[in-house]
Amino acid sequence: MKVVLVLLTLAVSVFGTFAQSDPSPAATPDSPQTAAVTPSALASGVPITGSLTTEDPSDVWTFDGAADQTIRVSMVALTRGTLDPRLDISLPDGTQVASNDDSGSGEFGSLNAYIDLVRLPDDATYTIRATCVGLCQGVYALLLDVVDLEGLEVLRQWASRAEATSEYSRDQWSARQAAGAPNTDGCRDSQTAWASSQADSSAEELRLTYAAPVIPRQVNVYQVYNPGSIVNIAVVDAETGDRIDLPNSIDAPANTPCPGVFTVDISDVMRPVNGVIVYLDQSVLAAWNEIDAVELVGVVP
Template sequence: MRNGLLALVVAVAVAIVALQLFFDEAPGEVAAIETRVADSEPDVTDEEVALLQPPHRPVAESERVEVTPELAKQLAFERMTKLELEGWIVELEADLASLRGELDAQAALAAFREVWNATDWSAAKVVGPPDADPSHDDPRAWASASPDTGLEWLELRFKPPMRAHTLRVYEVHSAGAVVRVTAIDEQGGNHILWSGVDPTPAPGVFEIAFGLTSYRIQSVKITLDTTLHPGWNEVDAVELVGPEGRAWVYSASASSHFGQTGRRSRFLPPK
């Protein structure tokens, strides 16, 4: 009995020494074993995976959807990405801007030709940017049939109609005769923008500032009292300014103009 116990003690001692020698001589191998144990994952069977998945319910025949050509088109459209839609919109806007530019250029050219060929001092001379000599009587500006005769008016159209907050009247030769400015909206309604004493020196630009209109101004009627300042009270151009930009007169009519045979001057651009 004693001999068996002694043999067991000796065997345990030998095992301990062997383990100490192993850990002292092969630390790299031990570390590798520990890493493999830490990284190992338990095996999962297909049956265990199936238990974790939601149950599959077959689609009933009554729930099936027939894909018609119309539905296919709708689904195809909905599959378009946001980027594709934005690119399509950008291209379309560019095409529209180009078309508007061409139409505006054609309209401007037609108006320029009409103004160039228009009668001197007629209402047509107010169309477009200023081009008259403001310090002298100039046939490139509008003038009434006779000086110092009382009330005269100009009705000036802008294209396209726009909201505005400022109007500039380019007065030539003898200034200061404007007494009232009325805006006409797209429905034909009248709105007085200003009335009073025109402080413009001769020559000069009469700038009228007012609150931004809630409506789009289609045309403006300028009334002058030609008895206030002796001589020819001429107008070269009128500019409308708003948040969308600025615009010059597109077409014009007047109560009269110098050199006319009747008492009305009218200019309308070709359609």
């Protein structure tokens, strides 16, 4: 990962190649740490260093961002054991856009701060506050990256595993029939697609897991019998396991032909996901809504 390599290089050479910078004036008895500070500007792809102390525990940086631009920001402690970084990004009016305390990543450093793939809401001069939690003494490296999502690799994948709230049997019409690529021909009741235990059940879930986490751009649901019962689709955050509901994911009766593919385009989820959940209410048609496969399309982070 680019950000890790850059910051590891910076950690080795921080006292050589890169000059240390402290954009915030130190607090004095006449100037408490809550006093306003003069922000310093950041440039994309240019790592800088700063230092924090218990008396002066935050630095303020700015950058000019554009609406719908995607960014990554990282803050790595170069003084180990004495600094626990935290990042906050906000608009000029103080509205918080993103924050992170601990990245939770073994590769990146679990206590370091990492804000990954945030889409900016407006054209504005944004503020990044580099601060700390508990441990507030040491040198840090800060890196802002503007990310071109269109230039990233697009990955199309079928589910590696599928589970459901119910299934017609443990083999034929089972949830695992929805894993992998489509393998059912025509519009028909087919044992090679998933079907729930009851035809008119009102609360069914088909949960699919994918091998590679991606920033999602599209979900395609391949239906081979009685489309029209999907009431919601969600993706699953690869790191936290949280469910992220997708707008415009209701497949109403007569919306999708049989056989047919119900497509949900995604533009506002910037977290890597590795799961899809399809929610169905089959009491709408009182018939089995059989699903052959679910494709997840996204960019590799």
